[in-house]
Structures are given as structure tokens and as C-alpha cells.
Amino acid sequence: MRTNQPIKVAIIGGGCASMATAFELTRPELGSQYEVTVYQLGWRLGGKGASGRGAADRIEEHGLHLWMGFYENAFRMIRDCYSELRRDPRTCRIATWRDAFSPVPLLALTNRTRLGEWEYWAARFPPTRDLPGDPLAGENPFSLRGYFSRATNLLLELVRSARFPSESAGPWPVGYTAPPWQPPPQSGSVWEGISRLLKYGQLISATATFEGVWLLHTAVSTLYPHVHLRGRPQELLLQLLDGLGAAAHRQLEALTERDDELRRVWEVVDLILTLIRGSVRFGLATDPRGFDAIDDYDWVEWLRLNGLSSTAMSSSFLRSLYGLMFAYEDGDPHRPRLSASVMLRGLLRMFFTYRGALFWKMNSGMGDTIFAPMYEVLKRRGVRFRFFHRLRNLRLAPPSPQERPYVEALEFDLQAEVKGDVEYWPLVDVRGLPCWPSTPDYSQLIDGECMAREGWNFESHWDERRAGTRQLHVGQDFDLVVLGTSIGALPHVASELLARDTRWQKMVKEVKTVATQAFQLWMNTDVRALGWRESRVLLAGFVEPFDTWADMSHLAPEESWRQPPQSIAYFCNVLPEPPPTPHSPDQGFLAAEHHRVRTNAIHFLNHDIGWLWPLAVRREGFRWELLLDPSEGTPERTGEARFDSQFFTANVNPSDRYVLSLPGASRHRISPLDLTFDNLTIAGDWTESGLNSGCVESAVMSGQLAAHAISGWPPLETIIGYDHP
Secondary structure, eight states: OOSSSOEEEEEEOOSHHHHHHHHHHTSGGGTTOEEEEEEOSTTOOOGGGOEEEOGGGOEEESSOOEEETTOHHHHHHHHHHHHHHOOOTTTOSOOSHHHHEEEEOEEEEEEEOTTSOEEEEEEEOOOOSSOTTSOOOSSOSSSHHHHHHHHHHHHHHHHHHHHSGGGOSSSSOTTOOOOOOOOOOOSHHHHHHHHHHHHTOSOOSHHHHHHHHHHHHHHHHHHHHHSOOOSHHHHHHHHHHHHHHHHHHHHHHHHTTTOHHHHHHHHHHHHHHHHHHHHHHTTTTTOTTGGGGGTTSBHHHHHHHTTOOHHHHTOHHHHHHHHHTTOBGGGOTTOBOOBHHHHHHHHHHHHHSOOSOSEEEESSOHIIIIIHHHHHHHHHTTOEEEOSEEEEEEEEOOOOTTSOOOEEEEEEEEOOOBGGGOOOOOOEEETTEEEOBSSOOGGGBTTHHHHHHHTOOTTOTTOOOOSEEEEEEBTTTBSEEEEOSOGGGHHHHOHHHHHHOHHHHHHHHHSOEEOEEEEEEEESSOGGGGTOOSSSOEEESOSTTOOEEEEOGGGGGGSOOSSOOSEEEEEEEEOOOOSOOOSSOOHHHHHHHHHHHHHHHHHHHHHTGGGTOGGGEETTEEOGGGBOOSSOOSSOOOGGGGGGGSEEEEEOSTTTSEEOOOTTOGGGOOOTTOOSSTTEEEOSTTSOOSSOSSSHHHHHHHHHHHHHHHHSOSOGGGSTTSSOO
């Protein structure tokens, strides 16, 4: 490697993980040590988070993108990005990160009644005073003691609200706020108190149940990490948990028929008790593997082993978690599978470490709010972007016993060439906001007019048309490589890695992906006028094939309609696997999959949406005249044909597929810190990131780990939650 010159880093892919790597490697703290070039398929950044502006500047997404309030690393990165960007709020309506995000206080879950009808219930999650990305105060909250101290604080509030139902407004009591960290009390009297309470037998009275929960809270606050559970303490704690669990089960049995609201409170009580009981029984506090000790179990299987009631097991809350994680193997809704370790970690962080709000919506497309600012900041820092580069092969040097294997060349297809030998400019201006278009700017491309006419699809795995080829060589064009493509693409671009290392083969086999489907509606009527009674909401756990809906009407002012929509709705879910996907060029396959999504969406609107929007349907089906057509063409589209004016997508490209967290798969994930290949690291939500789930936070953490593997920056202790149970 050259000395006294910047180290050349080639980053393959432009998703969250790749952008996080580029952002960290070019921080001022590193003093321009790295010369970074990003090589990207097609015309836009974003990976699975890419979005574009279509007709009427409407926002068109790969699917529904929300950020959770525990995404500490992702929020910290984007806050730093906006701070460095320094947009003028007088000329740009999204100038700060607070302009880019809005809290989502309401989560609605659906449940099918015994009569086969769908009902929903809404839970409001209270805001916290601090915000995601703020400096953390006090002790590390990402510990079992921190999680369970907060969980048992919530238990106290839930049991109190269950005693006085008039004070409750759903499973989260009115006025509940995430409790501050409390120092652990003395433990001596705790075990005496538990022994005394257990002598009375079953915890039948509300007073005894409340006292039991208080003792549990005191015990877990003392227990981790000061007391190791062995012998009598463990026996007492498990007996207390069993007693509290039995009390919860009695309440559930009594309430199943007559009080849905109170039943949901006790379902959450039962779930929290089960999480603690399982953690104690499986020794997660002291096991060096932490939560990964239960990775081989499916989430619901592990809950069942630890005594969760059948009523809570079938609750809409548990079912919706699988839906939100797309946790259906091969996209089959009858095959829910989700790692217990990943879900336990995610659930505890989701509900007990969120800041500001449980969920945050973006106030424009994800491309506009995340990837355009990242692009602008990285360009200012000197990062170069090479669009229209499709990686064909990551070529390894011939094996040598004297050296570690390394990447000697990167082989690309040039999908298109830019006129004038200048960098392609990818952004468009939408009333002062830099955005990504839904189609490339063909006027910048050599033969662009011909490409547009012939329908070149630069983002399709199966469209292999190209304008040329390009090879990059180690020591000349790059020194280090960050492979930031999705795992679904690895067999197609890194076959030599797989052939050389059996761990890579195992990872590609075991860390599976699933296709997803999504559609968006722009309507001329507010959803309240269609029969929906709540404020803007995220709804989960609904009917297949689209079990998740988000009201995104707040985006209407961001678009450029002649007659603005009164409501905007996003729907998404997994897409069941089709017959084996072709490996050779086959544009017909992609078109067929998009047609399948269209068919699914039309059936859903005709037969299912009436449960949520009763006034959106008539006897024969959906009221298609509700849909706004941005073209307002002549003749006007009517009936089901009007759906073609909306946006729908089948995410079946290998790089677009969602990464699953199946039981037993975490051990097969390779870390970005693994340097088996001398000049190669990896980045993506498919790697061993410390979170191991398909989300923005996992991708950002992976990108930060990749940057650390190269530069030692950022320090591992600053990656929030990386060193967790």
C-alpha cells in the first residue's frame, strides 16, 4: 500500500450501511486519510431505502419506512449530517433533522373476533423528554438490569391501572413515562419479603399481586449484576414469577369474554413476566453469549417454553411483531419464524429505550430526508460517486501460502456513460428541496434518449444491457474494498468469495431473505370521511396480503398536485415466493411479479379495506373514483383501471429483498470486524452488527463497524448498544 497518500477505499453499494461507512471514514477527526469512492447501480442511492419523485412530484417508496425511537446510532448520524449541511430554513423547508422527522404516537393493532370480523385497538405511547441521538446520561441502559428495571416499573403501572380500570386507556396507562434510572437498593430484605409473600400461597388479591410486582422490581434492580442467581435466590425469584404469572393467567381467563381493554393490559403483564422468567431460567444475565444463547429458538416457541398463556400467545400484539419484521420464511404467512434472541433484544430496546417517540415518520421520502443530505455532505467532503456501475465480479488474487487472500480486482458493467466525462448529477429540485427522481435524467447520458425509448431498467437484476465494462485494480484504483451490497446479491457478485470460504457459503445459505410488496394510494377524501375514527396512525397485524398500513397524509404538501390529495396511504407486507426465480436475463419475470402485486392490491381493496374504511367500499367493491390520477388523462381511467395511476412495487431483485432473522442464523453472520480477506470488509444489515435485524439501525451499526475495521474509528464503545447482552 502506498505511503504518504490517502488510502483509496472503494465502497460497493449506496444503502444505509455504505453511507454510514463513508460518513465515518471522512469525518474531520481522521484528517483526510481516506479517499472514498462509492460505486452504485443505477442513478440513485438508498438501497432498500431508496425513494423517488414521480408524476406530480409524488413520493414513491420501496415500501413503508419508519425509524424507531431507539435508533440511537442512525439518529446521531443523521443529526450530525444535517448539522454539517447547514441548510437555510428560509429557502429549504427541511433544513434540520427535526424538520425531517415527526413523532408517531399512535400504534393500532388488529384482531379477528370469534365472528370472523376484524377489530382494532389503538395504543398511545407517551413521548419522552429526551430525543434519539441525544447524549446518554447515567448508566448504560442497554443492559439486562436496565431493561428489566424499566420493564418492572411498567408492570407496576399496568397492575395499578388494572386495579382501577377507569384510569386506563389501553395497554399503556395514561400518563406513563419511561422511568429514570434508579440506583439498585439493598438486596437483603428483598428475598425475605419474597419468602414472606410466597408463604401465603397464591397471589389472589390485587394487593398481593401489586406487592409481588414491587418485590420483583426491587429484585431485578438488585440482581443485575450484583447478585448471581444460584440456589435459593433463583428459586425464590422463579417462584415469585410463577405466582405472578398464575395471577395474570387467572385474570386473562376471567376477562377473555367480557373486557377486551383490560384483557390487553393483562396480556402485556403476562408477556413481561414471561420475558423475565425466561431470562432467569436460561441464565441470560451470566451467559457469555448474552441473548444469543437463545438464538436457536423461535420467538413464540421460547415464550411458550417459559409459560406464556395461550391467550397472550394468540394476541394481536405478538402476531403484529412478526408482521412488522416480515418474519415469514419464503413469504409464507403460515410459516412465521423469528429468532428469540433478536426479538428479545429488539423488543426490550423498542419499548424500554425509545426516546422522543416509539416511531418517527419522515416528512418527505426517505431518499429526500436521508440520502440526499448524505450525498450532499459526502460530496463536500470529497467523496466521489460513480453511478450506473453494476458489480459483476469481486475477483480474488490466486491463493498463496505466504499471504492472506485479498481482492485484486473489481469488475463492473457500465450501465450507461455520462456525457462530457463529468460526474452524473442525480438530484432534482422540488420547490427548494433536493430530491431523487424516480427515473434517471437521460439527458445526461450518452444515447440516453434511445435508452429511455427502449425501456432500459437500470435497477433490474434481469436487465443486463450495458454501455461498456470497467475493471479496477488493487494498488492502482483502490486499496481497500467495502462490500455493501445486500446479501441476496452476493452469489451473483462475489462467487469467488463463496468458493474460497465455507463460512461465506454458510452465511448466504442460512441468512435468508424474503421478497416484499407495497402499494401507495392518493385519495380525494380524508380517511376519517371513509370511516376511520383515529388520528394518523400506524396499523399492524391486519389481513394478508397487506397487513400493515400507515397514514402518510402529512406528505401531501411535499408533492405538487393540481388538486392535493386529502389522504395518502401506504400498505406493505411480504410477497410469497414465486416459482424459482430466473438467473438469466428475463424482464418478463419482473413484469409478472409487479402484475401479481397489482392483483393482490385490487383484491385487498375490493374485499378487505372495508374493515378499516367502511365508507370506501360499496356492495360491488372499492370506490375507485376515490383515487387521484396525476395524469388526469383523456379518456379518464375508471374502475379497477384507475389503480394503475397509483404506485405499486414488487421488491424481488436480489438486492431489494428484506433480510430475515431466522432462528439459529445469527451465528452464521460474519462481522465487518472479520478481516479474513486482507483488504475487504463488509457492511449491511445482514452482517453481525450487534442488532442483527433488518432495519436502518442495524445497517448503520454495521457501516460504523466497517469503518472501525478500516480506520479504528469510531471507537467501538461509542457505537450505542453494540456491547449489549
